[in-house]
Structure formats: C-alpha cells, structure tokens
C-alpha cells in the first residue's frame with residue numbers, strides 16, 4: 487500500500503527546507519501543505535499542539551515534530567538509500583553535536599542581524615562570523631560535513647545559506663570574505679538536485695524579511 491506522507495511547512499522556513507531535502511534524498515513522494523503562520527490551520531494545531539510550529543511531517547496520519555527529529559525519523563524509516571546519519575556510534579554523536587550547535591546558534595543570531603540594529607546587531611554579526619568559522623573548521627577539507635556524501639549536518643545547515651544574502655544586506659557583511667570554504671561547500675550542496683529543488687530563492691527570502699521589518703515598524 488502506498489504510504490501517505492504530508493509535510494506542513496512554510497516556504498521561507500529553513501527548518502522546513504531541511505525536511506524537504508531529506509525527503510528528496512530518499513526519493514519520497516509527499517504532499518506539501520503550506521501553512522499561514524499568522525493564521526494557523528486546525529490541522530497544524532492538531533498535529534503539533536505543544537509548539538504549534540512547522541515543520542510537521544505526517545506519516546500515515548501520525549505527526550513527527552522538530553526538524554532534526556524528523557530528519558532522523560526519515561533516515562531510519564527509509565533506510566534503503568542515501569544514509570544521512572553515520573553508521574558509527576561515535577561519528578553519529580558528533581553529527582548530532584554539530585546539528586545541535588547549528589540549532590542553538592544560527593536562527594537566533596541571524597534574526598538579531600536581519601531584524602535588529604545598533605549595538606546588538608553589531609554583536610550578532612560578530613557571533614555569526616564566529617559560528618560560521620567554527621562550522622568551516624569542522625568542515626575542514628571534507629567535501630561535505632557527511633564526508634563524500636551529504637549527511638545530517640549538511641541537511642541541518644544548508645537551508646540557512648538561503649538567508650545569507652539577507653544577513654549580508656541588513657548586516658553589511660560578506661560571508662564569502664570571512665568564510666570562503668563554507669561558501670564553496672554551499673555551492674557544492676546546491677549542485678545536488680535534492681538541495682536546489684528544496685531551497686527558497688535568497689532574493690525572495692530578503693523580500694520576506696523586508697516585509698516583516700516593515701510590518702513590525704523596524705526602521
């Protein structure tokens with residue numbers, strides 16, 4: 487029997503893009519339902535009553551929440567191809583560490599850059615560069631964080647590269663000047679169909695962020 491897979495998402499969300507990449511890597515067909523986060527659907531409230539956030543993956547009627555948990559679920563359930571987690575326990579612990587490091591930093595710091603100003607924005611710019619340099623050091627000379635093929639940490643981080651143009655424009659910074667190897671990695675990732683088909687256009691993200699700044703009266 488065909489499986490029923492539904493993704494509740496929102497197009498500028500890097501967290502939702504992660505899930506799209508993982509599903510594309512596995513070649514899973516699914517229905518994408520776009521949420522309006524300013525007027526959440528009864529389905530989202532039913533499927534994620536605790537956090538009421540996207541993404542939610544609904545597999546045969548059952549919800550899975552939290553993007554990194556969803557990716558691990560996808561990797562376990564559809565293990566026939568494109569493994570995203572390392573098979574070695576130690577390497578798996580390291581991949582989880584770095585994905586968690588991404589989660590603890592990039593969204594919050596990025597938001598302080600694109601929606602902030604003044605001293606805190608300057609501090610956030612420094613924190614962002616420090617964070618990205620740590621990621622670049624972890625990448626080292628590897629092709630992907632996952633080694634020769636895309637893995638858990640790549641999937642966790644690459645959607646946020648669609649926000650780089652927004653961080654750069656509002657923060658007046660250049661990620662490429664600071665972290666050229668990371669930008670080369672991002673380009674390698676987007677040569678993969680699973681990634682390019684799942685990422686939003688950076689200029690659309692910028693327009694979205696600009697709209698939010700205007701909505702919240704940020705000068």
Ligand SMILES: N[C@@H](CCC(=O)N[C@@H](CS)C(=O)NCC(=O)O)C(=O)O
Pocket residue numbers: 496499500501523538539540541551552553554
């Ligand atoms: N840690 C969550 C973060 C998800 C998240 O922050 N989703 C945002 C959109 S990017 C959301 O649904 N926000 C709605 C709200 O906060 O009410 C994950 O990884 O899935």
